[in-house]
Amino acid sequence: MTAKTTTGPTQAPAVPAGVARLDQQLCFALYSASGLMTKLYRPLLEPLGLTYPQYLAMLVIWEKAPRTVGELGEALGLDSATLTPLLKRIEAGGLVTRRRDAADERRVLVEPTAKGQALREQAKSVPAALACQLPLEPGELKSLHGTLTRFIGELRKAAAASPDGD
Amino acid sequence: MTAKTTTGPTQAPAVPAGVARLDQQLCFALYSASGLMTKLYRPLLEPLGLTYPQYLAMLVIWEKAPRTVGELGEALGLDSATLTPLLKRIEAGGLVTRRRDAADERRVLVEPTAKGQALREQAKSVPAALACQLPLEPGELKSLHGTLTRFIGELRKAAAASPDGD
């Protein structure tokens, strides 16, 4: 059903050939898988008082702090319009502090509080708990992850190359 | 607290071992890849006046109509809280109609208008245009898609089995 010319004189079939079926689209597969994974995380993160994007932000902050908003955005692929309110929420929850960098007043430094550090201990059990629920073989997960990582690298290059459709 | 006792006499390494590094997480890879793909679609969909979720909804509607809100939600993995406003927006754009099913007044039937059908022709070029920008070999894409599809099927089962953490 691929090599059809569809330029014949007769009425073209009113067709699945033109618009790809939803379930055949890689993009939709990524979209669905991402949403389902977020749902799997939810019950694990709820006891910690974190949403999934907040958990990702905390992972980056735990890894190295203080970090600027820009650095967090780089690591997470998010911009300040998304991060600023998210960081304000976890600040309101007492997990991080935000302060202007005295050396460069344009920057805002984000750092975990004692409570934020303590949460790290609880959070350690999350990846293992989640892994138990993943339905693929470890080898397959590894392979999937590897392919995705390469894919993401290429997509980022592509996005950087034509951010504007130039 | 799976294998490591962490009660050893020496200071446990202050470590990447506990909290998985962000770039090693499959879940984050899915999250990033999904976001990047949406960005790739944006410039292709903008001329059509559609966002990416709206495009997905139109794909389902083009495939078979009329469809109820519930059927669309099933196909897309979204619930009425997300779909109702989305459908109202594309209705406001003149692409679909929404009406109560006379046979069962609880249901709402969604159907493309003539304008919505016409848009389908323009939309046909989108998948090919996008495919050109994808950075992996066709074989790899196929394999990635296959793995994801299986993964999604299993995740859905898992989500259905314990929607509640029972």
Place this chain on the structure above:
DNA sequence: TACTAAATAATCGTGTACAATTTAAATGGA
């Protein structure tokens, strides 16, 4: 020094997402 350009967050407006609740309609008994 004064003045432009670049960098950095924050803000604004629109559009998803989802849990929980509400409203309305259909269904299945007593």
Place this chain on the structure above:
DNA sequence: TCCATTTAAATTGTACACGATTATTTAGTA
């Protein structure tokens, strides 16, 4: 027939997500 139960959408409240703009600060340069 009447009523409890179930089903289907819509609504409410909170939280992302991003394009575009704005405000502030720093850096660069004549």
